[in-house]
Amino acid sequence: MSNKSVWSRLPLHLFLIAAVALLAYSNSFHVPFIFDDEGSIVTNNVIKDLHRFLYDDGYIYNPRRFLGYLTVALNYRFGALDVTGYHVVNLAIHIGTGVLSYLLARLTLSTPALTREGEAGDASWFIPLFAALLFVAHPVQTQAVTYVIQRLASLAALFFVASIASYAKARLLQEETGRPFALKPLSFYILALAAAGCAMKTKEIAFTLPFVVVLYEFMFFRMTAVKKLLFLLPVALTVLIVPLSLLGTNKPIGQIISDVTAATRVDSELSRLDYLFTQFPVLATYLRLLVVPVRQNLDYDFPVYHSLASLPVLFSLLLLLVLFGAALVLWYRSRAPQAEPELRLISFGILWFFITIAVESSVIPIADVIFEHRVYLPSVGAFIALAALFSLCFKGGISRSAVATAGVVVLALTATTFVRNLVWGSELSLWGDTALKSPNKARPHYNLALALEKSGRLDESLQEALIATRLSPKEAPPFNLIGTIFGKKGDYDQAIASLSQAVKLDPTLAEAQVNLGDAYRLKRMLPQAMDQYQAAMKQRPTDASIYHKIGVTFALQQNLPKAAVFFQCAASLDPATPQYRLDLMRAKAGAQGQ
Structure with a gap:
C-alpha cells in the first residue's frame, strides 16, 4: 500500500473511530448520576458557581484534580444537573483519546527504530486503526466513560496520550530536519510539556508520564546521551507536579512527610504489603477483562490476600512475570536487522501497561482494591500490543480475511458495550446487577436499597438494607435508611430505634441526626427532636x-x-x-x- 493511499484513508479512519464509539455509547446519554457522582457533582456546591470555582474555592477543593473538576463546573454552568451534557463531554473525551491513540501508534510506526527494522507495509494503517477501535469499543471502558465522575480518569488519559503523541511528533520532526530547535519540533515539544502538566492536574495517575516518555525515547529513537538528557530533563521534571500538589506549603519537614504518608494511603486500612499481594490477582483480573470482557462489576467483592504463598497471588505473579519477561524478550529480538516492527510495538504496549497501572496497583493502599476505570489508561498500551500481535499473525500482509476478522471483533465488542450500558441505564438495574455479582458485600445491597427506596418500593428496600446491616453491622448509613423507611411507613418507634443506632455508630452523620429529629418531632417528643437538630446543625452550619x-x-x-x-x-x-x-x-x- 502506498503512502498516498494510506494518507487518503486518514479521514475514514477517524470517522470509523468516532462512529464506533458513538454506536457503543448511543444509549448512555441518560444514565443517571450514581455512586460518587452524588458527592462530587449533585451535592457539591463548589462546582455550582463557576466564578467562585475559578477565583476562590476550586483550586482549594482539590488542587491535584483541578482541571478535571473544572470541566464538571463548566458542565454545571451550561446545563446544571441535566445529565445528558455530562455524558456528551465524557464521550467526546473518549473519542479524543481513541483518536490520539491512533495517532500515537501511527507516529510510532514512523520512528527510526521501526523504519530501520523493516517496512511496516499494511501494518502502518492497520495496527493504529485496530488498536484505536479496540480502545473505543471495548466494554471495560464503560466505567471510565458512562460513570460521570470517572471523567477524571478518562480526561487524564487524554492529556497523557496527547503528551506522548506530541513528544513523538516533535522527535520525528527533529530527526527529519536535523534542527532540534526549529519552530515546528519545538512547538510540538512545548505542547507535550503542556499536556503533561494538564494530565497531572487532572488525576494522579499521570505521575507515570515521564517514565513512559523515557521508555518511548529509549525504544524508538537514537540519540547521544547528552542530547537525550537535554530533551528528557524538562519532561522528567514534570514528575514533581503531583507530589507538590499533594503537599501543603510552609510546613515543617515532619508534617510534609506525614502529608505524603496520608496522601499515599487514600483511606485504606490495608498494609502496603497486603495491598501489593492483592494487586497481583487484581492485575490478572484486569488482563482477563481485556481479553474476555465478561462478569463486569461496578463494585467487586475482591478478597484481600496477606501472603505471597496464597495460590491466587502466586499464580498471578507468575503470569505477570511471564508477560513482563516476554516484553523484554520481544524488545531484544526486535533489535535484529529486518525484525518485524510488531515485535517492538508489542513490547512497548506491555511495558506501557505495567508502568501506567503502577500508581493504583502497587504499594499505595487505596480503599477499594479494584475498579475497572483504573485500566482505562493502561489499556492504551495493551490494545496497541494486541493489534500488533494480530498483525504479526499475518506476516504476508493484512488480507481481507484478517480485516474481516478484526471487524467482527470490533462489532462484537461494540455490541457488548451497548449491552453493558443498558445495565448502567438506571440505579435499579446497575445496583441490582452489582448486588447479584457481589452478594456478600454490604455496599451494593445498601445502594440497591437506596435505589428501591427512591422508586417507592419500600418493602424491597427494607430487605436490602437489612442485608447490608447484617453484612456490615458497624456501618451507620444502612441503619439510617432503615429508620427512614420505617418513618415513611409511620412506625416511629422502629424508626427511632434504627436511627438511634445510626447516630451511635456515627455521631457525625448529620443526615441520621436530622432523620432522628424528624421521628421525635412526629412523635411529639420535641425536646429530643431539638437536641438532634442542634447536633446536626453543628455538622452542617x-x-x-x-x-x-x-x-x-x-x-x-x-x-x-x-x-x-x-x-x-x-x-x-x-x-x-x-x-x-x-x-x-x-x-x-x-x-x-x-
Whole structure:
C-alpha cells in the first residue's frame, strides 16, 4: 500500500473511530448520576458557581484534580444537573483519546527504530486503526466513560496520550530536519510539556508520564546521551507536579512527610504489603477483562490476600512475570536487522501497561482494591500490543480475511458495550446487577436499597438494607435508611430505634441526626427532636433545611419569636425556597399576636 493511499484513508479512519464509539455509547446519554457522582457533582456546591470555582474555592477543593473538576463546573454552568451534557463531554473525551491513540501508534510506526527494522507495509494503517477501535469499543471502558465522575480518569488519559503523541511528533520532526530547535519540533515539544502538566492536574495517575516518555525515547529513537538528557530533563521534571500538589506549603519537614504518608494511603486500612499481594490477582483480573470482557462489576467483592504463598497471588505473579519477561524478550529480538516492527510495538504496549497501572496497583493502599476505570489508561498500551500481535499473525500482509476478522471483533465488542450500558441505564438495574455479582458485600445491597427506596418500593428496600446491616453491622448509613423507611411507613418507634443506632455508630452523620429529629418531632417528643437538630446543625452550619426544622419545632412549642429567628436564618441561607419566607411571615405575625 502506498503512502498516498494510506494518507487518503486518514479521514475514514477517524470517522470509523468516532462512529464506533458513538454506536457503543448511543444509549448512555441518560444514565443517571450514581455512586460518587452524588458527592462530587449533585451535592457539591463548589462546582455550582463557576466564578467562585475559578477565583476562590476550586483550586482549594482539590488542587491535584483541578482541571478535571473544572470541566464538571463548566458542565454545571451550561446545563446544571441535566445529565445528558455530562455524558456528551465524557464521550467526546473518549473519542479524543481513541483518536490520539491512533495517532500515537501511527507516529510510532514512523520512528527510526521501526523504519530501520523493516517496512511496516499494511501494518502502518492497520495496527493504529485496530488498536484505536479496540480502545473505543471495548466494554471495560464503560466505567471510565458512562460513570460521570470517572471523567477524571478518562480526561487524564487524554492529556497523557496527547503528551506522548506530541513528544513523538516533535522527535520525528527533529530527526527529519536535523534542527532540534526549529519552530515546528519545538512547538510540538512545548505542547507535550503542556499536556503533561494538564494530565497531572487532572488525576494522579499521570505521575507515570515521564517514565513512559523515557521508555518511548529509549525504544524508538537514537540519540547521544547528552542530547537525550537535554530533551528528557524538562519532561522528567514534570514528575514533581503531583507530589507538590499533594503537599501543603510552609510546613515543617515532619508534617510534609506525614502529608505524603496520608496522601499515599487514600483511606485504606490495608498494609502496603497486603495491598501489593492483592494487586497481583487484581492485575490478572484486569488482563482477563481485556481479553474476555465478561462478569463486569461496578463494585467487586475482591478478597484481600496477606501472603505471597496464597495460590491466587502466586499464580498471578507468575503470569505477570511471564508477560513482563516476554516484553523484554520481544524488545531484544526486535533489535535484529529486518525484525518485524510488531515485535517492538508489542513490547512497548506491555511495558506501557505495567508502568501506567503502577500508581493504583502497587504499594499505595487505596480503599477499594479494584475498579475497572483504573485500566482505562493502561489499556492504551495493551490494545496497541494486541493489534500488533494480530498483525504479526499475518506476516504476508493484512488480507481481507484478517480485516474481516478484526471487524467482527470490533462489532462484537461494540455490541457488548451497548449491552453493558443498558445495565448502567438506571440505579435499579446497575445496583441490582452489582448486588447479584457481589452478594456478600454490604455496599451494593445498601445502594440497591437506596435505589428501591427512591422508586417507592419500600418493602424491597427494607430487605436490602437489612442485608447490608447484617453484612456490615458497624456501618451507620444502612441503619439510617432503615429508620427512614420505617418513618415513611409511620412506625416511629422502629424508626427511632434504627436511627438511634445510626447516630451511635456515627455521631457525625448529620443526615441520621436530622432523620432522628424528624421521628421525635412526629412523635411529639420535641425536646429530643431539638437536641438532634442542634447536633446536626453543628455538622452542617450552612444547611438551611436544618434551621427551618428547628424553627418548626419552636413553633410547635409555641415559641414563635425563636421560630422566627430560625426561619429568618433558613430564608437567608436559601432565599430560593418560598416555604422558608412564608413560615417566617407567619411566625412574625403570630409573635406580634402573642
